Amino acid sequence: MNVNNIKRKITVAAFAFLFYTFISFGQSSTYLRALQLYQNNDYTQAKPLFQKEIADNPKNDAAYYYLAMICAEDEKSYNEAEKYFKTALNMDPENFWYKYYLAMLYQASDRGELTCSLLEELIDKYPEKSGLYYDAINAYFSQNETEKALAVMDKVEVKGGKNEMFALTRMNLMINKNKGDEKEAYAFLEEYYKDCKSPRMAAMLGDYCVRNYNDSLALDYYDQAIDMDSDYTPAYYGKAHIYQILRQYDKYFENIKYFIKDKDIRPESKAEYLNNLMESPQFVVAFIEEIDTLMLDAHNAHPMDTTLNSLLGFYYYQTDRQYLAIEIFRQTCELYPDSKKAAVQYASVLYSCNAWDLLKEATDSMLVRFPKDTDLRQLRAIAKWQINDLQGAIEDYTRLTELAPKDSAVTVFANSALGDLCYLTNQTKKAYKHYDKVLKCDPNYLPVLNNYAYYLSIEGKNLKKAREMSKKTIEQEPDNPTYLDTYAWILHLVGQDLEAKALFKHAMLYGGKESAVIVDHYAEVLYSLKEYDLAYIYWNQAKAMDDTLGITEKIQKRKQEQK
Numbered sequence: 151m152n153v154n155n156i157k158r159k160i161t162v163a164a165f166a167f168l169f170y171t172f173i174s175f176g177q178s179s180t181y182l183r184a185l186q187l188y189q190n191n192d193y194t195q196a197k198p199l200f201q202k203e204i205a206d207n208p209k210n211d212a213a214y215y216y217l218a219m220i221c222a223e224d225e226k227s228y229n230e231a232e233k234y235f236k237t238a239l240n241m242d243p244e245n246f247w248y249k250y251y252l253a254m255l256y257q258a259s260d261r262g263e264l265t266c267s268l269l270e271e272l273i274d275k276y277p278e279k280s281g282l283y284y285d286a287i288n289a290y291f292s293q294n295e296t297e298k299a300l301a302v303m304d305k306v307e308v309k310g311g312k313n314e315m316f317a318l319t320r321m322n323l324m325i326n327k328n329k330g331d332e333k334e335a336y337a338f339l340e341e342y343y344k345d346c347k348s349p350r351m352a353a354m355l356g357d358y359c360v361r362n363y364n365d366s367l368a369l370d371y372y373d374q375a376i377d378m379d380s381d382y383t384p385a386y387y388g389k390a391h392i393y394q395i396l397r398q399y400d401k402y403f404e405n406i407k408y409f410i411k412d413k414d415i416r417p418e419s420k421a422e423y424l425n426n427l428m429e430s431p432q433f434v435v436a437f438i439e440e441i442d443t444l445m446l447d448a449h450n451a452h453p454m455d456t457t458l459n460s461l462l463g464f465y466y467y468q469t470d471r472q473y474l475a476i477e478i479f480r481q482t483c484e485l486y487p488d489s490k491k492a493a494v495q496y497a498s499v500l501y502s503c504n505a506w507d508l509l510k511e512a513t514d515s516m517l518v519r520f521p522k523d524t525d526l527r528q529l530r531a532i533a534k535w536q537i538n539d540l541q542g543a544i545e546d547y548t549r550l551t552e553l554a555p556k557d558s559a560v561t562v563f564a565n566s567a568l569g570d571l572c573y574l575t576n577q578t579k580k581a582y583k584h585y586d587k588v589l590k591c592d593p594n595y596l597p598v599l600n601n602y603a604y605y606l607s608i609e610g611k612n613l614k615k616a617r618e619m620s621k622k623t624i625e626q627e628p629d630n631p632t633y634l635d636t637y638a639w640i641l642h643l644v645g646q647d648l649e650a651k652a653l654f655k656h657a658m659l660y661g662g663k664e665s666a667v668i669v670d671h672y673a674e675v676l677y678s679l680k681e682y683d684l685a686y687i688y689w690n691q692a693k694a695m696d697d698t699l700g701i702t703e704k705i706q707k708r709k710q711e712q713k
Contacts, residue, residue: 193220211241228259262293312346349375349382356388365392383412403440410447417455420448472503497529509533544571562588566598596623604636631662642675650675666696
C-alpha cells in the first residue's frame with residue numbers, strides 16, 4: 151500500500167482529524183515536530199520522533215496511526231504497519247480513519263476478505279460516505295465476489311441515480327460475472343442508455359454493433375454520440391473504420407481526420423495507425439493526396455514528436471520525394487540537437503539519397519557533438535570517399551578502428567575500406583596489411599577475398615594465393631558476376647582459358663554483360679582461344695558501355711598482331 155496513493159483519498163474530514171490530534175496533544179513538542187515533518191513528507195525524520203512520542207506517551211493513538219502510515223510506504227513493513235493500525239484502533243474503536251486505512255492495508259497486501267469485512271462495518275456505520283461503496287465494489291471484484299459487488303452497486307445507484315460511471319462499473323462487473331461474455335452486459339447498457347445517454351456509451355454501443363457485424367446500427371450510435379458532442383473522436387474513428395471496410399473511402403477520410411487531428415490522442419497511437427496504412431503500397435498510391443493530408447495533420451498536431459516526424463520523413467522517402475524527406479529529418483535534427491538518434495536518422499537518409507555533399511556537411515557538425523559515434527563517422531567516411539576526398543576517408547576509417555578496437559564488425563568493415571582506399575592511393579603494401587587484418591578476424595570475408603585476389607592478379611604476383619582466395623568467393627556465391635570475373639581472370643592469367651571461358655559465360659547470365667570490365671575480360675579470354683570475331687564483338691560492346699578503358703587502342707593493337 152503506497153501512502154502516496156491512499157493519501158489522495160483523504161477528505162476534509164481527514165484534515166479535521168489532523169487538527170483534532172494537533173490540539174489534543176499540543177503540549178508535546180516531540181509530537182508537533184513529528185507531525186510537521188510528516189505533513190512535509192519527511193518520513194525518515196518523522197518516524198523516530200513518533201516512536202519517541204509513543205515511548206513518552208503510550209496512550210497517544212494518533213502517533214501509532216502516523217507510524218502505521220509511514221510503515222505502509224514500504225511493502226516490507228506491512229506487518230509493522232498493521233500492528234500500529236490495530237493499536238490505534240484498539241485505543242479508539244470508533245475512529246473512521248484508523249479502520250479505513252487498516253482496510254486499505256489489507257487490500258494492498260491481498261487480504262481481500264479482511265478488507266471487505268472492515269468496509270462492510272464502515273458502510274453500516276457511515277452509509278452517507280459514497281466513496282466507501284466504490285472501495286467495497288473494488289474489494290469484492292478482486293475477490294471475484296461479483297454478486298456482492300453488484301449488490302453494492304444497487305445501493306450506490308439508489309443513492310446517486312443513473313450516470314455513466316455507474317453504468318460502466320456495472321458492465322465490468324457483469325462481464326466478469328459471465329467470464330468475458332459481453333452479451334448480457336451490452337444488453338444492460340442498451341437499456342440503460344435509453345434513460346441515461348452519453349457520447350461514450352453511444353460509441354461503446356456502436357463498437358459492439360461493429361463486432362457483431364451490424365454496421366448500420368453502429369453508424370446510428372456513432373452519429374448519436376457526435377450529436378451529443380461534435381468533437382467526440384472515438385465516434386468518428388468508429389465511423390471511419392466502417393467506411394474503410396465498406397470501401398467508401400471519401401467518407402473514410404472525412405471521418406478519420408478527426409482522430410488524426412485530435413491533440414489529445416497519443417502520437418504513438420497515430421503513428422501506429424498511419425504505419426498500418428503504409429503497409430499497403432497500392433492504397434497509398436491510389437489515395438496519395440488524402441494520405442499526404444493525414445500525415446501533415448498528424449505532424450501539425452504534434453510538431454515536436456520525433457516518432458511522427460520520422461514517420462513523415464520515411465513516408466516522403468518511400469513515395470519518391472527525397473527532398474521533402476531530407477527536409478523533415480533536417481528539421482527534427484535541429485529541434486533535437488542533443489539527440490543522437492535524430493542525427494543518425496538524418497545522416498542515414500542523406501546516405502540513402504546519395505546526397506554526399508550534404509552528408510559530409512551534416513556529419514561534420516554532428517561529430518562535434520558526438521565525436522565517438524561510430525555510425526556517424528562511418529557515414530562521413532563514405533561521403534568523403536564519394537566526393538573523392540580519399541585521404542579524409544582514410545583518416546575517418548582509421549579513427550573508427552581506434553574507437554572500436556574490440557568490435558569485430560566495425561574493425562572488419564573499416565579495415566576492408568582502408569585496404570581499398572590505400573590501394574586507390576597507391577599504398578599497395580598498406581592495403582594488403584589492412585586486408586590481412588580483416589582475414590585474420592574473418593577468413594571468409596568475401597569482399598576482401600575478392601579485392602585482394604583481384605589486385606594481386608593485376609600485379610601478376612602471388613597468383614596461387616590469389617586463386618585460393620578467389621575460389622572461396624565463388625564457392626560461397628557461385629552466381630556473383632564480380633566474383634566470377636575475378637576467378638575467371640586469374641584462371642586466364644595461369645593459362646586455363648577454357649575454364650575461364652565457362653565461368654565468364656556463367657557470369658554473363660547473372661549480370662556480367664552490364665559491366666564493361668567483365669565484358670572486356672571475357673573478350674581477352676576469347677581472343678586467347680583464337681575466337682577473334684567473337685572477341686571483337688564483346689570488345690565493341692565494352693567500348694560502347696565505357697570508352698575510358700582504352701579498348702579502341704586495344705582493338706587496333708590486336709588487329710595489328712593478327713596481320
